[in-house]
Amino acid sequence: MKKDQKRRLIEDVSANVSKFHNYGTGIFVCPTCLVKIPINEIGKVTEAHTLPKAAGFSEATLLCKKCNSNFGARQDKWLGEFLNAFTPGKPFDLSKVSQAGHFIVDGVKINGKWSYSEKEGLKIFAYDNRNSPALMSKMEEKWGKKPEKISLSLPIPLSGKQDDVNIGFITAAYLGWFSLFGYSWVFQKHLDPIRKLIRGEIEKEKARQYILYSNEINLKPWIGLIKYKGEVLPAFGVSGTTVILPPKYAPSVADIGEVSGRRLHSRDLQPITNSRKSNNYPPLIIVGSGKLIVCPDNLMWIKEKPLAIVVDESGRVQMGYPVTSEEYDKRIKEGNVREHSFEAD
Numbered sequence: 001m002k003k004d005q006k007r008r009l010i011e012d013v014s015a016n017v018s019k020f021h022n023y024g025t026g027i028f029v030c031p032t033c034l035v036k037i038p039i040n041e042i043g044k045v046t047e048a049h050t051l052p053k054a055a056g057f058s059e060a061t062l063l064c065k066k067c068n069s070n071f072g073a074r075q076d077k078w079l080g081e082f083l084n085a086f087t088p089g090k091p092f093d094l095s096k097v098s099q100a101g102h103f104i105v106d107g108v109k110i111n112g113k114w115s116y117s118e119k120e121g122l123k124i125f126a127y128d129n130r131n132s133p134a135l136m137s138k139m140e141e142k143w144g145k146k147p148e149k150i151s152l153s154l155p156i157p158l159s160g161k162q163d164d165v166n167i168g169f170i171t172a173a174y175l176g177w178f179s180l181f182g183y184s185w186v187f188q189k190h191l192d193p194i195r196k197l198i199r200g201e202i203e204k205e206k207a208r209q210y211i212l213y214s215n216e217i218n219l220k221p222w223i224g225l226i227k228y229k230g231e232v233l234p235a236f237g238v239s240g241t242t243v244i245l246p247p248k249y250a251p252s253v254a255d256i257g258e259v260s261g262r263r264l265h266s267r268d269l270q271p272i273t274n275s276r277k278s279n280n281y282p283p284l285i286i287v288g289s290g291k292l293i294v295c296p297d298n299l300m301w302i303k304e305k306p307l308a309i310v311v312d313e314s315g316r317v318q319m320g321y322p323v324t325s326e327e328y329d330k331r332i333k334e335g336n337v338r339e340h341s342f343e344a345d
């Protein structure tokens with residue numbers, strides 16, 4: 001992104017902040033750690049990709065420098081590798097994954113590496129200096145005469161990084177919603193556990209409760225609502241992985257029950273498309289199937305009247321009627337939503 005382009009984006013995003021808080025004008029709030037940064041300190045704000053650029057995605061948003069470099073090191077690599085290797089509709093791509101430093105032939109662990117190309121096929125190499133002399137001579141004897149059949153297993157370290165991959169997906173989901181709906185999404189206290197997970201402050205295993213898999217869904221990255229166990233949840237998906245996030249009316253996904261490993265169908269998804277070009281819009285509440293999905297905290301403190309976005313049963317989005325304080329109170333009550341006072345650090 002060019003520097004003046006980045007400045008315009010920061011100005012646009014910070015104008016959205018000023019609709020919620022009296023921080024003064026020209027303040028950017030990092031969506032994942034909520035730190036406030038004056039926009040004249042442009043160097044502290046960085047462009048982030050909601051899905052790794054390495055995997056060919058280009059959706060960009062803004063983060064503080066600290067959060068951005070943190071994600072790069074911890075999750076981006078694994079998520080990028082995962083998405084590269086598991087392209088929907090294509091065979092698993094061996095050339096795009098890391099190696100474990102060993103492989104297993106007929107049940108015998110051999111230290112070495114392998115290479116794969118369409119032209120040359122699969123080649124395996126054993127390291128002279130990292131296998132015992134006894135093993136080396138056994139290999140010579142057993143496999144030197146080109147046996148008809150051998151069984152080969154190539155461990156891929158990626159599988160041990162599933163929690164990092166999951167957190168990468170959750171980060172993409174959270175930032176995807178931010179890029180669509182701005183601080184109306186971020187200024188919700190009940191998303192603190194998601195932010196902590198993204199920042200690596202709670203156990204990685206917790207990420208699993210937000211992830212659903214389905215072999216039946218092979219979609220490009222999408223953002224929208226998902227129906228699951230009679231609930232309507234904000235979601236994000238790419239290929240067969242779907243991330244569900246807590247809605248305002250049921251702030252803890254744990255209320256909905258154990259979700260991991262459950263199958264989903266395309267008919268359960270309602271992708272939302274939002275064609276707005278600017279981030280500078282009024283506070284929004286999002287209503288789906290009559291339930292309060294997104295609603296920034298302390299809404300009625302805001303000078304500007306919030307707009308309701310209604311997602312109907314067929315997934316169509318109607319945008320635009322101003323929410324009255326009566327409707328707001330009614331929805332908060334119906335959803336048993338506790339109001340939080342939201343304060344960024």
Ligand SMILES: [Zn+2]
Nearest residue numbers: 030033064067
């Ligand atoms: Zn941050």
